[in-house]
Amino acid sequence: MEYFLSEEQQMMVDLARKIAQEKIKPVREHYDETEEFPWPIVKELAAADLCGTYIPQEFGGFGGGIFSLVLVTEELCKVDGGIALALAATALGTFPIMIAGNDEQKRKYLPDIAAGRKLAAFGLTEPEAGSDATGLRTTAVKDGDFYVLNGTKCFITNAGDAETYTVFAKTNPGRGARGISCFVVEKGTPGFEFGKKEKKMGIRASSTRELIFNNCRIPKENLLGKEGHGLITAQATLDCSRPGVAAQALGIAAGALEEAVAYAKTRVQFGQTIASFQGIQHMLADMATEVEAARCLVYATARMMDAHPGKRTTKESAMAKLFASETAMKVTTNAVQIFGGYGYSREYPVEKMMRDAKITTLYEGTSQIQKNEIALALIKEAATKK
Amino acid sequence: MHIVVCIKQVPNTTNVQIDATTGTLKREGVEAIINPFDEYAIEEAIRLKERFGGKTTVITMGPPQAEQALRDTLARGIDNAILVSDRAFAGADTWATSYALAQAIRTLGDYDLIICGKQATDGDTAQVGPGVAEMLNIPHVAYVKKIEEASNGSMKVERMMEDGYDLIETPLPALITVVKEINTPRLPSLRGLMNAKKAQIPHWNAETIKAEKLNIGLTGSPTQVLKIFSPPLRPGGEMLQGSLEQVAEQLVAKLKNAQLI
Amino acid sequence: MSNQIAVSADKCIGCGLCFKACPFNAISMAERPTHPRKLKLAVIDMHTCTFCGACVDSCKNIGAITMIKDAPAVLDTDLSAYRGVWVYAEQRHGEISPVVYELLNEGAVLARKLSVPLSAVLIGDNIEAKAQDLIHHGADKVYLFDAPLFIEFQDDSYSDVLSHLIVEEKPEIVLMGATNIGRSFASRVAARIRTGLTADCTALDIDPTTRNLMQTRPAFGGNIMATILSPRHRPQMSTVRHKVFKPAVKDSSRTGTIIKKGVNTATIVNRTKFLGFIKDTTAKVNLSDADIIVSGGRGLGKTEGFTLIDELAEALGGAVGSSRAAVDAGWIPYSHQVGQTGRTVSPKIYFACGISGQIQHQVGMGSSEIIVAINKDPSCPMMKMATFAIEGDLYEVIPWIIKEIKKARGCQI
Known part of the structure; x- marks a missing residue:
């Protein structure tokens, strides 16, 4: 399908593909096996200027918008859905600064992130507050020129390896959703430590840890936006970042489809390639159609968001993420099926793709939460029309 | 230090298939790439510049399409590119x-080091x-696998x-392969690619480099292709x-029969 | 006038034979919507065309392509003034390189066809004893440059004396080994004396009428062969691949002349300085000299796999090679890499263990006499090109082969 990419966008895609093929492909099993953080690849991505395509030019990026993030993420994830996460999760951690930060804050944090010198992470989820952010227990108590943070965040992608954290905490526990604020916390701040690294099913090249705040004092300048506006920032962030997760899912699915087609063309059974069997052909046809449909939805959403910055796009973002991640799960499962017994073996890449795909239906809101958001938006829209 | 790199565009054989019946390359849709060995020459030039300062120039002789290869080198950090066409x-x-x-490099004027891929x-x-x-x-050293030292006047490789x-120690200017x-x-960067896209690449012809007619092209070539097959x-x-043991036995017997072991 | 090649639009039937024949991708097939039968038209890119004539041959039934080649620049050289076949007797650390004996053998064949003597040129330090050896292997004459300056190979000094000698003595053919040394300074010599040099030849013959040397060499990694002439220049220089020709048999009764050339150190150009030689201790057997090479690839899966490869190589008395994948994975140093970006080898037996046989690898070993492939995947290119293919896990297969070899060796004693 022709998506009418601009010259600049096409360059990003080609460059990301080159890095994925030449630098990531040879080491993807290694990082999956060892669960090491892929620093050498992050350095390659930084040298290639791919870390901050979505960050405005005045802060060292390319001003390519959400769509550039989507394109780069998809291309990298075609080869490895875990390694690319270092970049995608950084975007998630960076959006609160771009959305709610003042000029000074943007100048302080964005250039390092755009240049790939620093990674970022997003600290919202807590043991008791997953899909329901209002259940946060982490608190930030004002003390003169400082806020004092206490509490624990869990399942934080890039935690421990990132330098810059955007953290959500209750500044006014009595006010519920309106009592949450967002802060920037830098790695190395006294009282800010990391918990154990999670052992995961997939995206094993990505680090997931707890953030532990124990009387962590941060300057009041680190408050992003106004006190009490944290949840709005979080929701706007998720609107922006969900297309990124969708792109990750899309990339994994597209990668699995490529592998499945290539394998079906070479694998011989009963004296002919399995690609000549209609059963396999129909599976491939379905997979290809689903991938293309997901791509249309993800690209359209990203372009819409870039065309209307600041506009809430909860419904469309959720749709893109829901559809792309469920597609990734289906397509990777079918890819494993086409590979047969070999697909289940770690010698072939599709079993890893299937493991990596699963997370996309879970994080930044499960598929069920996406449906809630979509439905809620539909009902709201219907209500305003009347 | 002014470092000149000579490169060539070659057909990409990475994904080329061999026609099973004729045993020849399937040439349809074969893209042109920078000769793989020249990639190391380009990288070494950029690294030397990063270490010692100066400038880098890439030259290629080829059809106008070879301009793309030159842009690729600019995207990676080469300063100037010249197409001799x-x-x-x-x-x-x-x-x-x-x-x-050589005529093109003379036309450039000063240079300290010329780097080429091995072949x-x-x-x-x-x-x-x-x-x-x-x-x-000027002196040359072929098959260089490491530059140990380099200074203004000489280089140890x-x-x-x-x-x-x-x-080997060689005075500069010199040529290494x-x-x-x-x-x-390294791979190109996005900024490099964007700048390279806009760069003006001079095209030099036989006149620009003051080439003698009798020394260029087919006329100037002592060797001639008689036939290609x-x-x-x-x-x-x-x-x-058979079983592993049988297979091993057969193999060794065959090699022994052929008096190879 | 420059060379001309043209496709006759009237005659061309758009069959595409020339498109397929062109080794340089200079021909494209253009649509001709105005043609009554909508036949395509072959279009030659003049920038890419090398006037090799492959398309003219392919079109000989139709005759749509015509080529007029310019005569190459005629120099004031009297070709008949050049007589004799020379072999450059490369030495390294005082030992004659094995390829030299092969050149002497083939050089003698060419010299006989031309009815001229075969000479060798020996440059080194304290090397006179080797001159006799060259005569025993077929040289009628040996030009000897023996001086401390020549103790180690340096391009400047070696090319300086060889160029001068060629200009003085006027041989018609100069053969050199396609070794690192030969390929480095043959080109300097040819550039200086303005003559043709053909690299990496695998077959040589004489055209009896013109006395031209017909030099055949692989190009595009061995996927096409080209026969090359230097019709108007002398000497005709070639570098020749190791192990293509049989070595000359020693005959201690042969006699010949040794011509000691004076060496005036002061006038010889010698700008580089040789500082030392560091031997590769990782290789027990030199890859390019080995008759048997055992190579390991990605299929080894780990660096320890080369222990097994080593064992097999040792049992066979062979050298250890590798594919690019194994080098890139850091399992073995680059000096062992066989293939396009590594070395080209042509041993009697090449074992490809866990190497799928990408075209880049084939380029480096395709001319091996016998190829043995061991691979889990029976459909990979290496298994298809192999003389003997064994499907299976190399970790299981190789120990059996080692056992059988030891058994076979045991019987011989």
């Missing part, structure tokens, strides 16, 4: 190519680098040989069957 150069053998490149993957001759050095009357390596071991080439196909092999 003239229909009169067509059909040049290694002598005439060396001559044209091009289409012709596989490894002759142009040393040829250019001879025509410029490791020359890869069949049985190890030689350590480099092997894969010398470095890992496909090599005979390797006869199809034999799949050894």
Whole structure:
């Protein structure tokens, strides 16, 4: 399908593909096996200027918008859905600064992130507050020129390896959703430590840890936006970042489809390639159609968001993420099926793709939460029309 | 330090398929790429510039399409690129190519070091680098796998040989040809690509480089291609069957029968 | 005038034979919507064309392509003034390189066809004893440059004396080994004396009428062969691949002349300085000299796999090679890499263990006499090109082969 990419966008895609093929492909099993953080690849991505395509030019990026993030993420994830996460999760951690930060804050944090010198992470989820952010227990108590943070965040992608954290905490526990604020916390701040690294099913090249705040004092300048506006920032962030997760899912699915087609063309059974069997052909046809449909939805959403910055796009973002991640799960499962017994073996890449795909239906809101958001938006829209 | 890199565009054989019946390359849709060995030359030039300062220039002789190869080098951090292109150069053998490149480098003026890839993957001759050095009357060291030291006036390099390596010191200006071991080439950056897209690349013709008509193209080439043919196909092999022990036994017996072991 | 090649639009039937024949991708097939039968038209890119004539041959039944080649620049050289076949007797650390004996054998064949003597040129330090050896292997004459300056190979000094000698003595053919040394300074010599040099030849013959040397060499990694002439220049220089020709048999009764050339150190150009030689200690057997090479690839899966490869190589008395994948994975140093970006080898037996046989690898070993492939995947290119293919896990297969070899060796004693 022709998506009418601009010259600049096409360059990003080609460059990301080159890095994925030449630098990531040879080491993807290694990082999956060892669960090491892929620093050498992050350095390659930084040298290639791919870390901050979505960050405005005045802060060292390319001003390519959400769509550039989507394109780069998809291309990298075609080869490895875990390694690319270092970049995608950084975007998630960076959006609160771009959305709610003042000029000074943007100048302080964005250039390092755009240049790939620093990674970022997003600290919202807590043991008791997953899909329901209002259940946060982490608190930030004002003390003169400082806020004092206490509490624990869990399942934080890039935690421990990132330098810059955007953290959500209750500044006014009595006010519920309106009592949450967002802060920037830098790695190395006294009282800010990391918990154990999670052992995961997939995206094993990505680090997931707890953030532990124990009387962590941060300057009041680190408050992003106004006190009490944290949840709005979080929701706007998720609107922006969900297309990124969708792109990750899309990339994994597209990668699995490529592998499945290539394998079906070479694998011989009963004296002919399995690609000549209609059963396999129909599976491939379905997979290809689903991938293309997901791509249309993800690209359209990203372009819409870039065309209307600041506009809430909860419904469309959720749709893109829901559809792309469920597609990734289906397509990777079918890819494993086409590979047969070999697909289940770690010698072939599709079993890893299937493991990596699963997370996309879970994080930044499960598929069920996406449906809630979509439905809620539909009902709201219907209500305003009347 | 002014470092000049000579590169060539070659057909990309990475994804090329071989036609099973004729044994020839399937050439449809074969893209042109920078000769893989030249990638190491480009990278080494950029690294030397990063270490010692100065500037880098890439030269290629080829059709106008070769401009793309030059843009690729600019995207990676080369400062200037020059395309030496003239229909009169067509059909040049290694002598005439060396001559044209040497003339182009003379036209550039000052230079301290010329770097070439060890050989091009289409012709596989490894002759142009040393040829250019001879025509410029400067020393050369081929098969360089490491630059140990470099200063304004001289350079110490490791020359890869069949049985190890030689350590050679050469005064500058000099020419070196480099092997894969010398470095890992970088990829272009997005900013580099965008700048390269806009760069103006001068095209030099035979007149610009003051090339003698008798020394260029087919006319200037001492060697002539008499004919080109496909090599005979390797006869199809034999799949050894049986248990591992039987297979090993068969193999050793066959090699022994052929008096090879 | 420059060379001309043209496709006759009237005659061309758009069959595409020339498109397929062109080794340089210079021909494209253009649509001709105006043609009554909508036939395509072959279009030649003049920038890419090398006037090799492959398309003219392919079109000989139709005759749509015509080529007029310019005569190459005629120099004031009297070709008949050049007589004799020379072999450059490369030495390294005082030992004659094995390829030299092969050149002497083939050089003698060419010299006989031309009815001229075969000479060798020997440059080194304290090397006179080797001159006799060259005569025993077929040289009628040996030009000897023996001086401390020549103790180690340097391009400047070696090319300086060889060029001068060629200009003085006027041989018609100069053969050199396509070794690192030969390929480095042959080109300097050819550039200086303005003559043709053909690299990496695998077949040589004489055209009896013109006395031209017909030099055949692989190009595009061995996927096409080209026969090359230097019709108007002398001497005709070639570098020749190791192990293509049989070595000359020693005959201690042969006699010949040794011509000691004076060496005036002061006038010899010698700008580089040789500082030392560091031997590769990782290789027990030199890859390019080995008759048997055992190579390991990605299929080894780990660096320890080379222990097994070593064992097999040792049992066979062979050298250890590798594919690019194994080098890139850091399992073995680059000096062992066979293939396009590594070395080209042509041993009697090449074992490809866990190497799928990408075209880049084939380029480096395709001319091996016998190829043995061991691979889990029976459909990979290496298994198809192999003389003997064994499907299976190399970790299981190789120990059996080692056992059988030891058994076979045991019987011989």
